[in-house]
Amino acid sequence: MRIAIFFHSKTGNTEKVAGRIKAFFDSKKALVELYRLEPAKDLSPRELEKQVQVDLKKVPFVLSDYDLIFIGGPVWGMQPTPVVISFLKTIEKAEGKKFVLFLTCHGFTGSTTKKMSSILVAKGAVVVDFFTIKSLFSLGEKHLKKAAELCEKIYSQKILRGLKDPQS
Ligand SMILES: Cc1cc2nc3c(=O)[nH]c(=O)nc-3n(C[C@H](O)[C@H](O)[C@H](O)COP(=O)(O)O)c2cc1C
Structure with a gap:
């Protein structure tokens, strides 16, 4: 199972959750990459x-490398942050790709989750x-x-069956 975790974090909370998600899936022998989303200008x-x-610092990744993609960020004014929205809009080749959102x-x-989901769903993502x-x-x-318990729940979901071989 190959997992990417993209996160935006201004004061460290979302970063901690992203780190815990990584630790959870590392413990399941998944191949996990963590990507910090940052504006090009602070x-x-x-x-x-x-x-x-928002112009973002470049994060070199290939979406097709991953079976499951986490995207997380803080809620700002009941919405996703402009950094997260801007990143979601840049995602290409998302058809059929599986995403988990965390806030x-x-x-x-x-409307944070709804806004994030609708951008992905419009690209054919799940x-x-x-x-x-x-x-x-x-x-x-x-x-x-x-956060780790919620990862356990996601890990045990039917949707992830067949993705559990770390080298698949
Ligand atoms: C500009 C701004 C707006 C925020 N708006 C909300 C909000 O609408 N609802 C909420 O529950 N928390 C809100 N918060 C609190 C953050 O979502 C919360 O502290 C979050 O965990 C910060 O994540 P981070 O440490 O990864 O940056 C806001 C914080 C900031 C800085």
């Missing part, structure tokens, strides 16, 4: 939110699952354990 959330399409936030996701880790403060072990 801008504040307020400046980023003014942009329709971190204080408590209110609004969103097999999504989850949100909520916390008012910096994420601790309790939250990361929850």
Whole structure:
């Protein structure tokens, strides 16, 4: 099973979850790559939110290399961050590819998952699952354990059967 994890994180919460997802699938002997999504220019959330399409630092990847692709980010103003939206829009050759979306936030996701899914689904991708880790403060072990449990649930889903050979 080959897995890519793309994440945007400004203050470290989503990065911690991405790291825990990687640790979980590493433990299942999957081949896992972690990709940080960053704007080409270091801008504040307020400046980023003014942009329709954010220029991102290049992340060299080939989507067809992966069986399952995680995409995560924080919720900003009940929406995906402009960095995540911009990345989703650039994805090509997504037909039939399986995605899992993950979010971190204080408590209110609004239309975030729906917006992310609709961009992918319009490209023919399949969103097999999504989850949100909520916390008012910096994420601790309790939250990361929850992320690992959600990964276990995803791992045991029917949809992943047949992908479990690490070299497939
Ligand atoms: C500009 C901005 C807007 C935010 N809007 C929301 C929101 O609408 N709902 C929510 O629950 N949390 C909101 N938050 C909190 C973040 O989603 C939360 O702290 C998240 O875990 C940060 O992730 P990161 O540490 O990976 O950057 C907002 C934070 C920022 C900076």
